[in-house]
Amino acid sequence: MTRELTIKDAINEALHQEMAADDRIVLFGEDIAGGAGRDVSYPPAADAWGGPFGVTKGLLGRFGRERVIDTPIAETGFVGASIGAAVAGLRPVAEIMYVDFIGTSFDQLLNHAAKLRYVYGGKISVPLVIRTVTGAGFRAAAEHSQTLYSLYTHIPGLKVVAPSTPYDAKGLLIAAIRDPDPVIFMEHKRLYMQRGPVPEEPYEVPLGRARIARPGTDVTIVGVQKMVHTALAAAERLQAEGIDAEVIDPRSYSPLDTEAILSSVRRTGRLVVVDESHPRCSLATDIAALAASEAFFELKAPIRQVTAPHAPVPFSPVLEDAYIPSPDRVCDAVHDVMAERR
Amino acid sequence: MPAIDHAEATRLWRLMCRIRRFEDRVHADAEADRLEGYVHTYAGQEAVAAGVIPLLRANDWLTSTYRNHGHAIARGVPLDAIAGELLGKATGVSGGKGGSMHVADQALGMIGAMGIVAGGLPIAAGAAFAARYRSEDRVAVAFFGDGAVHQGAFHEALTFASLFTCPVLFVCENNLYAETTAVDYHLLAGSVVAMAEPYRIAARRVDGMDVLVVRAAAAETLEEMRRDGRPRLIEAMTYRFNGQYEGDTQTYKPPEEVARYRARDPLGLFRAHLSSGGIVDERTLDAIDDEAAGEVASAFVAADAAPWPVAAAVTADVYTGDPVEAERS
Numbered sequence: 022m023t024r025e026l027t028i029k030d031a032i033n034e035a036l037h038q039e040m041a042a043d044d045r046i047v048l049f050g051e052d053i054a055g056g057a058g059r060d061v062s063y064p065p066a067a068d069a070w071g072g073p074f075g076v077t078k079g080l081l082g083r084f085g086r087e088r089v090i091d092t093p094i095a096e097t098g099f100v101g102a103s104i105g106a107a108v109a110g111l112r113p114v115a116e117i118m119y120v121d122f123i124g125t126s127f128d129q130l131l132n133h134a135a136k137l138r139y140v141y142g143g144k145i146s147v148p149l150v151i152r153t154v155t156g157a158g159f160r161a162a163a164e165h166s167q168t169l170y171s172l173y174t175h176i177p178g179l180k181v182v183a184p185s186t187p188y189d190a191k192g193l194l195i196a197a198i199r200d201p202d203p204v205i206f207m208e209h210k211r212l213y214m215q216r217g218p219v220p221e222e223p224y225e226v227p228l229g230r231a232r233i234a235r236p237g238t239d240v241t242i243v244g245v246q247k248m249v250h251t252a253l254a255a256a257e258r259l260q261a262e263g264i265d266a267e268v269i270d271p272r273s274y275s276p277l278d279t280e281a282i283l284s285s286v287r288r289t290g291r292l293v294v295v296d297e298s299h300p301r302c303s304l305a306t307d308i309a310a311l312a313a314s315e316a317f318f319e320l321k322a323p324i325r326q327v328t329a330p331h332a333p334v335p336f337s338p339v340l341e342d343a344y345i346p347s348p349d350r351v352c353d354a355v356h357d358v359m360a361e362r363r
Numbered sequence: 364m365p366a367i368d369h370a371e372a373t374r375l376w377r378l379m380c381r382i383r384r385f386e387d388r389v390h391a392d393a394e395a396d397r398l399e400g401y402v403h404t405y406a407g408q409e410a411v412a413a414g415v416i417p418l419l420r421a422n423d424w425l426t427s428t429y430r431n432h433g434h435a436i437a438r439g440v441p442l443d444a445i446a447g448e449l450l451g452k453a454t455g456v457s458g459g460k461g462g463s464m465h466v467a468d469q470a471l472g473m474i475g476a477m478g479i480v481a482g483g484l485p486i487a488a489g490a491a492f493a494a495r496y497r498s499e500d501r502v503a504v505a506f507f508g509d510g511a512v513h514q515g516a517f518h519e520a521l522t523f524a525s526l527f528t529c530p531v532l533f534v535c536e537n538n539l540y541a542e543t544t545a546v547d548y549h550l551l552a553g554s555v556v557a558m559a560e561p562y563r564i565a566a567r568r569v570d571g572m573d574v575l576v577v578r579a580a581a582a583e584t585l586e587e588m589r590r591d592g593r594p595r596l597i598e599a600m601t602y603r604f605n606g607q608y609e610g611d612t613q614t615y616k617p618p619e620e621v622a623r624y625r626a627r628d629p630l631g632l633f634r635a636h637l638s639s640g641g642i643v644d645e646r647t648l649d650a651i652d653d654e655a656a657g658e659v660a661s662a663f664v665a666a667d668a669a670p671w672p673v674a675a676a677v678t679a680d681v682y683t684g685d686p687v688e689a690e691r692s
């Protein structure tokens with residue numbers, strides 16, 4: 022029996038193992054330990070939090086405040102400092118508590134982390150990981166629910182990964198930490214408690230390699246992060262109707278495993294892309310464009326995209342439920358592409 | 364404590380009771396899993412909202428944060444519109460689009476309640492700029508926390524406001540913590556007041572648990588601002604009684620600190636002052652408190668019974684003039 026962990030614990034374990042093996046790794050973020058300034062007066066406060074989701078819990082106790090560093094609410098400062106520390110020989114892992122807050126430090130990522138290597142002719146490396154939390158479904162409203170995958174994917178020089186299983190969360194994070202380039206590691210808040218098998222020893226899931234989450238022959242469904250699970254739920258229902266869907270989890274958006282996606286589309290001739298983000302300039306449009314330009318003659322039906330609307334994430338439970346792509350909508354899209362007979 | 368007459372005292376007391384009873388209810392509902400989403404309560408900080416906001420004129424501007432219920436109640440947003448928003452109902456002040464973190468009524472000059480730390484400061488400065496530009500006699504007030512002072516937005520807003528003579532009052536509610544991080548750990552300047560001075564913004568620190576102290580300081584400050592049109596900053600020393608958000612275990616708070624501030628509960632202090640000074644008797648104070656609790660209870664009854672927004676509202680209001688699409692059949 023393989024051991025099972027949640028995604029939250031898989032990430033925690035990856036950080037534990039990599040920090041134990043490599044003392045160049047330091048963590049920066051707001052309340053990632055918790056209780057800064059209260060350790061002396063009130064010892065139990067140390068390590069009480071581990072971030073709002075408890076992902077970094079226990080690291081302070083093992084590695085101390087020298088390496089698990091609670092920062093003030095100053096993202097430009099600690100993201101920029103992580104770039105400098107990376108250039109100067111450390112391996113910082115910085116946490117932007119919610120991806121929605123990226124605006125406050127985006128310049129450092131967009132213009133510096135992403136471009137240092139290129140602008141200086143390959144003479145400088147930025148081995149940096151930014152961990153950040155994505156996703157709707159938490160009733161967290163417009164400023165704490167975004168996904169923003171494409172904002173990073175758009176920028177040459179940044180690598181972007183977004184795991185949907187505990188196995189990939191651990192392996193991709195380890196690969197991201199060991200990678201010589203800046204990697205944005207996106208954690209979906211609604212997937213933290215997702216359980217699955219995770220080997221105990223450290224391992225890498227290579228960046229830029231997609232995963233077939235479910236093999237099938239009739240239609241390819243590409244899911245983006247949490248939407249992999251939405252696609253899988255849809256695939257179960259479709260199976261009952263005799264439609265055999267293949268579900269692809271790209272896991273890495275930059276670099277993107279174009280071959281894995283294209284070879285699946287060439288086999289099935291039908292493509293549905295499911296993305297929780299807004300539809301314009303999204304991973305959905307990116308993947309659809311890839312298939313349309315590279316596999317046009319193998320397609321038996323127009324590509325369908327199932328996305329959130331071009332609107333911010335609403336708070337109200339009824340509105341948010343209508344907002345997030347559902348298995349029903351995926352099934353509808355699959356029915357549409359299956360109806361096409363060519 | 365500065366002096367206050369009976370009528371004014373009962374008004375302030377009623378407001379503070381409304382905020383506290385509202386937050387008590389929210390806290391209980393959150394504990395019982397009856398509220399969805401992130402909820403940040405204002406209990407413990409009532410003296411700040413009650414000390415500042417009733418002094419504002421109807422046309423003054425405000426920005427708030429995710430910890431906004433107290434500001435909204437003090438500004439006069441109806442309790443059922445706030446309760447409705449917290450439940451995501453169509454009757455909510457924003458039709459359920461924003462929820463607890465974004466309660467603001469633009470009809471009352473509340474521009475917004477920003478979920479991004481320090482997000483409201485430059486916006487308030489800009490509203491004050493517009494008022495000066497248009498020679499309007501109005502000011503803007505930005506509420507924010509002690510944790511916000513390391514954001515670029517804080518420093519850039521103070522620079523903007525001072526350089527371009529914007530009548531904006533920056534009100535820092537220093538409740539000793541930014542989430543779990545103690546203010547004495549991160550606030551290297553020693554005070555928020557000290558961070559305003561380099562920008563040539565006159566600033567003062569006040570006891571934010573004493574509503575009359577806050578009120579006296581705010582009255583004087585607002586009068587100066589209306590005279591010279593310049594920005595000001597008030598740092599109100601206060602304490603949040605509940606977690607950073609509902610569900611926070613608060614293990615970072617030393618118990619003796621909690622006890623010390625509970626003993627200086629802003630409602631308790633004001634009550635003691637009013638009754639011992641013979642300004643308002645205990646029976647009247649209790650009666651007002653009970654009325655406030657009743658108003659809160661009926662606000663939640665109304666919100667519970669209110670309709671949900673129609674699903675088509677999801678795509679309304681992204682741009683000016685966007686209608687709620689007719690529901691597809």
Ligand SMILES: Cc1ncc(C[n+]2csc(CCOP(=O)(O)OP(=O)(O)O)c2C)c(N)n1
Pocket residue numbers: 051094096118122125430478479480507508509510511536538540541542607
């Ligand atoms: C730019 C940004 N970074 C981080 C957060 C997450 N966050 C929300 S509230 C908060 C603490 C703010 O503390 P303070 O300003 O003192 O206000 P308080 O909550 O005490 O009222 C943090 C870190 C955020 N909302 N925005």
Ligand SMILES: [Mg+2]
Pocket residue numbers: 508509510536537538539540541542
């Ligand atoms: Mg604070």
